[in-house]
Amino acid sequence: MEENTGPLKGVKILELGSLIAGPYAGAVLAQFGAEVIKIEPPKIGDPLRKWRKMDGDTSLWWYSQSRNKKSLTLNLKDADAQQVVRDLVRDTDVVVENFRPGTLEKWQIGWNQLSEINPKLVMLRVSGYGQTGPSASKPGFAAIAEAIGGLRYLIGYPDRAPVRTGVSIGDTLASLYGVIGVLMALRHVSNTGKGQVVDVSLVESVLAVTESLVPEFGADGTIRERTGAKLPGIAPSNTYSTKDGKYLVLAANGDSIFQRLMEAIGRSDLANDSRFERNDGRAKASDELDEILGKWSESVTLKEALLILEAANVPGSGINSVAEVMKDPQLKARGAIEEHKLISGLELFMPAPIPKLSVTPGATRWLGPKLGQHNEEILNSLGLSLETKLKVTGEKE
DSSP states (O other): OOOOOOTTTTOEEEEEOOSSHHHHHHHHHHHTTOEEEEEEOTTTOOGGGGSSSEETTEEHHHHHHTTTEEEEEOOTTSHHHHHHHHHHHTTOSEEEEOSOTTHHHHTTOSHHHHHHHOTTOEEEEEESSOSSSTTTTSOOOHHHHHHHTTSGGGSSOTTSOOOOOSSOHHHHHHHHHHHHHHHHHHHHHHHHSOOOEEEEEHHHHHHTTOTTHHHHHHHHOOOOOOOTTOOTTSSSEEEEEOTTSOEEEEEOOSHHHHHHHHHHTTOHHHHTOGGGSSHHHHHHTHHHHHHHHHHHHTTSOHHHHHHHHHHTTOOEEOOOOHHHHHHOHHHHHHTOEEEEEOTTSOEEEEEOOSSOOSSSOOOOOSOOOOTTTTHHHHHHTTTOOHHHHHHHTTSOO
C-alpha cells in the first residue's frame, strides 16, 4: 500500500449510492488522498461489482473505480444503521450520494438531518434531474440524460437514428462536475465554516458541454443537426478513409495549419486561395474541401498520411481501439495506464489518476475492496457493541 501523500489527505468522505455517477466522483477524490468510506448494502454490495467482465466473482471495473475506498456494509433501511451514518457524519467533511431525491430524507439521513449534526458538512447530491423541479423524483440514467440534455441528438449521421457514445458519458460528466463542486464547497467551508449542498443533475451536466447549441438556437432558432464525423462551422475537421481501409482524423481548422496542410498534399493553389484564409470562408466550402482531402487520403495509407502530416506539423491521427491505446508510446511515456496484479494472478490494467500534480500527485494505494472489508475498523471506532455491529452490517438477520 502506497503512503497517502495526496492533496486531499485528511478529507473524510462518506459515499452513499451505487454504480457510476456518485461513486466515480468518490473515486476521483479517493485517488487524490481523501479517505472514502463507501456504504454498500449487505450481502450484495454495489451492483458494479457484477458489471461487465469479471475476475472470479468481482468485476474488473470495480477494482478500478473503487480503488482507495473502504467498504462498510450497512442496511440503510435499518434505524440503527441510519444512526451509524449520523455518527460517522460528525467527523465527515463530505457526503456523496446518488439516490433518487427524497430517499435519504425518508431514512432520516437527508441534508437537514445531517447538516444539523455537522454544520461544516458538504453534501454532493447527484441525480438524473436535480433535487428540485417537476422531474426531480423520476429515475435518471445517463442514456436518458444524454437524450434530454441535447447531446444524443447530435451523435451519428443525419440519415440514421442518433446513437450513443460507447461509455456512460452523462454519468462521468456529472461526476466531474460533482468533484468541482465539492472542491469549491470545501474552499467555502475553509473561508466561512459553513457547509452546503452541491446539487448536480445528469441532464444539466450534459447540457453544460453542448458548446454553442443553446446560444445559436436562442439567436435565430438554429437547430444543430447530426453531421457524422464533420464538425459543422469549422473546416476542415473530419474523418477520411485511407488507401489501406483505415480512418484518418484531420483537425486542420487553424488558418496557418490549413495552409501547411494544403502545401503538404501538393495543393499550394488552395493554400494561397483568398477564400480559405479564414475559417468562415473554409466553412462555406467545407464540402469542396472534404472532397479534395478525401481523394488525397484514399491515395495514401494511414502510415504514409501520418508521416506527411507530422512533417508539416498538422494535427492528424488514426482512430485507436483500446488495443492501440495500450501500445501508444505517448501514453506509455506519461504512465497513463497502470498495471496491478490481482490475487488470482490476473494482470489488471486501468487508467492512472489525472490530472497530474507535480508535488502531490494522485495514486492507487489499493484496489477496490472486498464487500465489508472495513466493517470492523470503522464500526470499532464508533464503539458499537458486537450485537449492534452484526445487526447494522447485515451479518445477523
